[in-house]
Structures are given as structure tokens and as C-alpha cells.
Amino acid sequence: DIVMTQSPDSRSVSLGERATINCKSSQSVFYSSNNKNYLAWYQQKPGQPPKLLIYWASTRESGVPDRFSGSGSGTDFTLTISSLQAEDVAVYYCQQSYSTPATFGQGTKVEIK
Amino acid sequence: EVQLVESGGDLVQPGGSLRLSCAASGFTFSSFWMSWVRQFPGKGLEWVANIGQDGSEKDYVDSVKGRFTISRDNAKNSLYLQMNSLRAEDTAVYYCARGRWNYVSWGQGTLVTVSS
Numbered sequence: 001d002i003v004m005t006q007s008p009d010s011r012s013v014s015l016g017e018r019a020t021i022n023c024k025s026s027q028s029v030f031y032s033s034n035n036k037n038y039l040a041w042y043q044q045k046p047g048q049p050p051k052l053l054i055y056w057a058s059t060r061e062s063g064v065p066d067r068f069s070g071s072g073s074g075t076d077f078t079l080t081i082s083s084l085q086a087e088d089v090a091v092y093y094c095q096q097s098y099s100t101p102a103t104f105g106q107g108t109k110v111e112i113k
Numbered sequence: 114e115v116q117l118v119e120s121g122g123d124l125v126q127p128g129g130s131l132r133l134s135c136a137a138s139g140f141t142f143s144s145f146w147m148s149w150v151r152q153f154p155g156k157g158l159e160w161v162a163n164i165g166q167d168g169s170e171k172d173y174v175d176s177v178k179g180r181f182t183i184s185r186d187n188a189k190n191s192l193y194l195q196m197n198s199l200r201a202e203d204t205a206v207y208y209c210a211r212g213r214w215n216y217v218s219w220g221q222g223t224l225v226t227v228s229s
Contacts, residue, residue, distance in 0.1 A: 038214070048221075049219035049222060050208075051219075095158075097215055101175070104160075
């Protein structure tokens with residue numbers, strides 16, 4: 001199974017500041033045949049199910065604010081919140097869908113400093 | 114509006130069985146792969162199983178193979194998860210999700226607790 005490791009486990013950021021979350025996969029999730037990274041990011045707020053933010057490493061899901069962006073390729077990926085808002089307080093998960101079983105990172109909790 | 118509503122979660126003893134259901138609405142159910150994803154009490158997420166549009170393709174995480182069975186009824190817009198030989202480590206919130214590997218829509222989840 002591909003192991004997904006996120007860092008840090010938690011991050012405190014001031015309102016309006018940039019927040020970055022890293023995700024590393026134990027093997028590449030890049031498919032050269034279609035030039036896509038099979039990496040997604042989810043946001044989970046307390047008491048709610050996860051919400052898909054980003055897929056294919058950098059494609060924003062419809063309706064997701066453009067302050068959220070994804071980058072990276074191969075084994076190293078980053079989720080960036082360009083200007084943290086109060087409603088962004090949540091746990092963020094990365095997930096690979098390159099191979100079965102799809103696996104998630106352990107989550108990164110983002111809080112307001 | 115896409116809606117997924119899970120039901121069937123309960124407290125069950127180790128070795129017991131449970132059947133989860135997911136009622137779908139707001140989209141053409143028969144056109145999509147569907148999945149079950151669970152979230153453990155410590156908050157980790159694990160994909161459990163998925164099923165193709167006509168039910169002929171199914172896949173499971175190794176830890177549930179031979180114990181869990183995913184199925185669907187496209188006429189009823191419903192997804193199911195039959196869980197047998199339940200273990201304490203199956204305790205989790207079980208989510209129904211639309212998609213094979215990326216999950217755009219999720220239900221609110223149903224809690225399964227396996228304990229004596």
C-alpha cells in the first residue's frame with residue numbers, strides 16, 4: 001500500500017497569513033501516460049464529512065475558493081491557503097488514488113493563531 | 114442537490130453482523146461508482162470498498178475482504194454494505210461517497226460501534 005505522510009500534524013496561522021501543508025507519498029503517484037498526479041486534498045470541519053478541495057494535485061473542485069491551491073508532483077505535494085480565513089479552520093487530508101487501496105494521510109489540523 | 118443519507122449503524126458485539134444502507138438522490142445514481150469510506154475514532158480515514166455502476170465490479174480493502182460485501186440497487190438508488198464477523202477495530206463512522214477514488218459527495222455518516 002502507498003503510505004501518505006503529512007506534515008506538520010498541526011499548524012497555527014494568523015488570519016490573512018499563508019498556510020502550507022505538505023504531503024509525501026511512499027511512491028510516485030504520477031501517471032506518465034496521462035501526465036496526471038493522482039493526489040487529492042480534502043477539508044473536514046468538526047461534525048462534517050470531508051469535502052473535496054483539490055484533485056489531480058492542482059485542479060480546484062468547483063466552488064472551492066481560489067485561495068486554496070495545490071502543487072507538487074511525483075511524491076511531494078503541498079496544499080496552500082494563501083490568506084487564511086476563520087472558516088478555513090479544519091483538518092486537511094491528502095489522498096492518493098494511484099493504486100488500490102486508495103490511502104489517506106493522517107491529517108493536518110489548521111488553527112488560528 | 115446531491116444527497117447521500119446513511120443508516121443502519123449501531124452498537125454490535127464482536128462477531129456480529131450489520132447492514133448499512135445509503136439512500137442517494139439528486140443525481141443519476143446508476144451512472145456513478147460508489148464507495149464506502151470509514152473514519153476511525155482517532156480521525157484517520159480509510160477507504161473500505163467500491164462498486165461499479167452496474168454492480169459487476171467491486172473492490173475491498175484487505176482488512177475487510179471476506180467479511181464485508183458491497184452491493185447496490187439502482188432501481189432504489191441505494192447502496193449497501195453488509196458487514197459480518199465484526200471486530201473492535203471496525204468501530205468507525207461509515208460514510209457513503211460518490212466516486213471510485215475521488216469523493217466529490219459524502220453523506221453525514223453512520224456510527225458503527227463494535228464492543229461487548
